[in-house]
Amino acid sequence: MSAPDLLYTELEEDLRATVRRLLRERCDWTAVLARCESEEPYDLDLWRTLAGELGLAALLVPEDLGGAGASARELAVVAEEVGRAVAPVPFLGNVLVTAALVACAEREVLPQLADGSRIGTLAVGLTTAPHAAFPRSVKADGTSLTGTVSAVVDLEVADHVVVPAVDGDGAALYLVDTAASGVTRTPTTPLDLTRRFGTLELAGAVGKRLASGADAERALRRALLTAAGLLASEQVGLAQHCLDSTVDYAKTRYQFGRQIGSFQAVKHRLADLWVEVSTGRAVARNAADALAQDTEVDLAVALAQAHCSDLVVLAAEEHLQLHGGIGMTWEHPAHLYLGRAKSSQLTFGIAETHRQRIGELADLPTP
Amino acid sequence: MTVDAAELRGRVEEFLAAHDPQRTDRLEFLRARFDAGLAWVHFPVGLGGLGAARELQPVVDEAFAEAGAPDNQPQLNVIGLGMAAPTILRFGTDEQRQRYLRPLWTGEETWCQLFSEPGAGSDLAALSTRAVRDGSDWVVDGQKVWTSLAHRARWAILVARSDPDLPKHKGLTYFICDMTDPGVEVRPLRQITGEAEFNEVFLTGVRIPDSQRIGEVGQGWQVAMGTLMNERVAIGGRTPPREGGMIGEAAEAWRAHPEKRTPALHDRLLTLWVAAEATRLTSIRLRQQLAIGEPGPEGSAVKVAFAEQNQAITGFELEFLGEDGLTYDDWTFRQPDYASLTKRGAGFRYLRAKGNSIEGGTTEILRNVIAERVLGLPPEIRTDKDRPWKELPR
Numbered sequence: 001m002s003a004p005d006l007l008y009t010e011l012e013e014d015l016r017a018t019v020r021r022l023l024r025e026r027c028d029w030t031a032v033l034a035r036c037e038s039e040e041p042y043d044l045d046l047w048r049t050l051a052g053e054l055g056l057a058a059l060l061v062p063e064d065l066g067g068a069g070a071s072a073r074e075l076a077v078v079a080e081e082v083g084r085a086v087a088p089v090p091f092l093g094n095v096l097v098t099a100a101l102v103a104c105a106e107r108e109v110l111p112q113l114a115d116g117s118r119i120g121t122l123a124v125g126l127t128t129a130p131h132a133a134f135p136r137s138v139k140a141d142g143t144s145l146t147g148t149v150s151a152v153v154d155l156e157v158a159d160h161v162v163v164p165a166v167d168g169d170g171a172a173l174y175l176v177d178t179a180a181s182g183v184t185r186t187p188t189t190p191l192d193l194t195r196r197f198g199t200l201e202l203a204g205a206v207g208k209r210l211a212s213g214a215d216a217e218r219a220l221r222r223a224l225l226t227a228a229g230l231l232a233s234e235q236v237g238l239a240q241h242c243l244d245s246t247v248d249y250a251k252t253r254y255q256f257g258r259q260i261g262s263f264q265a266v267k268h269r270l271a272d273l274w275v276e277v278s279t280g281r282a283v284a285r286n287a288a289d290a291l292a293q294d295t296e297v298d299l300a301v302a303l304a305q306a307h308c309s310d311l312v313v314l315a316a317e318e319h320l321q322l323h324g325g326i327g328m329t330w331e332h333p334a335h336l337y338l339g340r341a342k343s344s345q346l347t348f349g350i351a352e353t354h355r356q357r358i359g360e361l362a363d364l365p366t367p
Numbered sequence: 368m369t370v371d372a373a374e375l376r377g378r379v380e381e382f383l384a385a386h387d388p389q390r391t392d393r394l395e396f397l398r399a400r401f402d403a404g405l406a407w408v409h410f411p412v413g414l415g416g417l418g419a420a421r422e423l424q425p426v427v428d429e430a431f432a433e434a435g436a437p438d439n440q441p442q443l444n445v446i447g448l449g450m451a452a453p454t455i456l457r458f459g460t461d462e463q464r465q466r467y468l469r470p471l472w473t474g475e476e477t478w479c480q481l482f483s484e485p486g487a488g489s490d491l492a493a494l495s496t497r498a499v500r501d502g503s504d505w506v507v508d509g510q511k512v513w514t515s516l517a518h519r520a521r522w523a524i525l526v527a528r529s530d531p532d533l534p535k536h537k538g539l540t541y542f543i544c545d546m547t548d549p550g551v552e553v554r555p556l557r558q559i560t561g562e563a564e565f566n567e568v569f570l571t572g573v574r575i576p577d578s579q580r581i582g583e584v585g586q587g588w589q590v591a592m593g594t595l596m597n598e599r600v601a602i603g604g605r606t607p608p609r610e611g612g613m614i615g616e617a618a619e620a621w622r623a624h625p626e627k628r629t630p631a632l633h634d635r636l637l638t639l640w641v642a643a644e645a646t647r648l649t650s651i652r653l654r655q656q657l658a659i660g661e662p663g664p665e666g667s668a669v670k671v672a673f674a675e676q677n678q679a680i681t682g683f684e685l686e687f688l689g690e691d692g693l694t695y696d697d698w699t700f701r702q703p704d705y706a707s708l709t710k711r712g713a714g715f716r717y718l719r720a721k722g723n724s725i726e727g728g729t730t731e732i733l734r735n736v737i738a739e740r741v742l743g744l745p746p747e748i749r750t751d752k753d754r755p756w757k758e759l760p761r
Contacts, residue, residue: 003651003655004648004651005655006648006651006652006655007652007655007656007659247742247743247744250744251743251744251745258745259744259745261738261744261745262744262745262746262747262748264735264747266744267734267735267738267739267742267744268731268734268735268738270738270742270744271671271733271734271735271737271738271741271742272671272734274668274737274741274742275667275668275671275672275737278649278664278665278668279645279646279648279649279668279672280645281649281652282645282648282649282651282652282665283644283645283648285648285652286648303641303644303645306637306641307641307642307645351641352634355634355637355638355640355641356634356637358637358640358641359633359637362618362640363622364618364621364622364633364636364637364640365622365625365628366628366630366633367625367628367629367630367632367633
């Protein structure tokens with residue numbers, strides 16, 4: 001097995017520069033904060049620019065299904081920038097639904113999701129780990145779906161939902177239009193103001209079957225692995241922002257007649273955080289490369305989540321602590337980053353869940 | 368002219384045709400390999416190299432290994448190969464390069480370094496070993512410590528204070544010291560592991576000809592920094608396979624002893640496994656950056672993380688082993704040529720790993736380096752920088 005490519009290509013760096021520039025213009029933290037308390041917590045204009053004009057929603061979609069035929073490597077760079085800006089866009093739901101539809105070779109809705117004209121998500125609880133058992137809370141009878149799924153990410157802005165359900169043949173995936181009758185969406189008040197979720201209730205809603213049996217299970221797992229792997233890059237981007245912003249602050253904030261960054265207690269905490277971010281970047285790149293090459297995906301994703309989901313919280317907590325009193329206030333974005341960080345730690349399973357998975361994959365059996 | 372991989376393979380093939388590794392005397396073979404420029408390919412022609420790209424070295428090493436050729440046992444001369452050679456190449460005179468590099472590479476002459484002292488570890492520039500000019504010689508007196516391989520070495524790289532009236536960084540000079548000089552006394556220094564991996568070295572009236580000075584008088588600090596830079600690259604650049612190193616030992620113990628497993632220990636082991644794998648990937652990333660000519664600062668991250676993990680893993684291993692963790696494999700006082708961590712018992716690993724956060728730059732110093740050089744935070748306040756060395760409190 002050849003070594004993974006853990007660097008960024010020139011193309012990927014160009015993509016990063018474009019996305020970062022756009023987010024800097026359209027998505028500074030005061031705008032994000034103002035939006036959090038408004039009737040429109042998502043910036044769908046921004047999403048249409050990212051997804052449609054820049055073509056980011058098409059990256060994961062193969063060319064023969066109307067996409068750009070890129071890979072998780074490129075999308076991971078976008079994820080880093082989304083994390084860095086805590087951008088209020090339905091990025092994660094898009095990754096989940098796109099990966100599921102690609103795995104099912106779906107041809108009708110996928111092009112609309114890829115060009116940004118429609119929005120979609122996948123009806124799984126946001127804390128579901130990629131290796132979890134196939135969910136059984138929705139039953140299908142013919143094309144009629146009944147059941148409830150909570151903590152569905154980006155649900156309130158989704159036009160389409162891919163729903164895992166159990167029917168006469170066992171596991172299956174259905175495509176549901178959220179405007180259909182029998183579909184109820186209830187938003188939940190989130191800890192992370194920048195990423196929303198809600199409860200999906202289906203009462204005899206019409207769905208179109210996309211896959212069944214082992215194919216459905218494989219597609220769902222692929223979607224969760226892809227999203228969890230890319231989440232690691234989002235976490236690295238967020239952690240890098242927290243580090244950068246804290247380093248800047250430590251150079252400008254004076255106490256006891258000195259920059260606080262000249263105190264060894266502060267320097268060493270930041271150096272340790274830099275070490276963690278550096279290793280986090282390596283494991284996140286490894287997961288993105290594994291998804292792109294389709295080699296050792298399960299292990300690479302579990303490793304990235306086991307490492308990065310704790311890293312992101314450490315970074316957000318250090319960010320807050322080292323900013324002192326201002327970090328505790330609404331006037332500084334530390335709380336936005338902390339909310340996203342802590343929530344994303346729980347997303348797709350906490351680190352312990354992924355370590356247990358590694359125990360299975362690396363032959364380190366449970367007691 | 369640049370030499371590429373294909374040409375290097377051709378040259379090795381040609382060399383092997385002329386020097387059958389099975390029938391040629393080992394030293395004769397190594398000397399010929401040096402003379403053919405196939406020793407360290409990035410060195411200049413005439414000094415064991417071909418002026419090729421540094422990354423091409425594995426091409427040559429692998430081709431020789433495949434042919435069953437003898438190697439120069441690099442593990443027995445790590446200081447020579449990793450620190451002395453690049454320093455002599457960069458700062459030495461033509462005569463010095465001609466004299467020292469060939470027997471260094473073949474392993475005929477091994478090297479050690481006389482830098483650290485009991486009163487100057489992390490604060491290396493505070494060292495007090497004196498070098499006093501006497502005609503065409505220097506006379507050196509002092510004590511060095513933590514000197515690996517001093518008991519085997521033919522030569523040493525040495526930093527000594529040539530002018531105590533100057534500030535500490537400015538009064539140092541760099542020499543090549545003859546370890547067979549009667550004024551050099553090497554005493555093994557027993558460590559917490561029971562063995563003596565390194566020594567203390569007493570220098571009493573050691574006469575060093577001025578022709579064995581490296582760099583200018585007073586330029587010792589700059590030369591030493593060049594040397595230590597090579598050491599840091601050497602530590603950061605090693606890339607073990609998955610479960611290479613300490614974590615592999617802990618994982619094997621876990622697999623071998625199902626009766627000792629508990630859920631809490633399981634999660635601890637997996638936490639350590641994840642950390643070790645993350646560090647391994649970080650060092651792969653560092654190598655990839657070096658390969659495209661963009662050396663990243665990740666070397667410091669790898670060093671800090673590696674030290675912390677080794678200590679946590681070896682501590683875990685003893686706890687997991689329970690009663691067996693109370694035992695020690697062998698307290699015999701001996702002087703190994705190099706530290707082998709994987710061939711000894713878990714207790715040895717636990718004790719030896721304590722050195723990982725001290726040797727090659729303490730974790731605390733590395734954190735300062737990262738904070739100041741990578742993150743650009745303000746430097747530590749220094750009260751000793753511009754004062755004459757002899758006035759500093761000691």
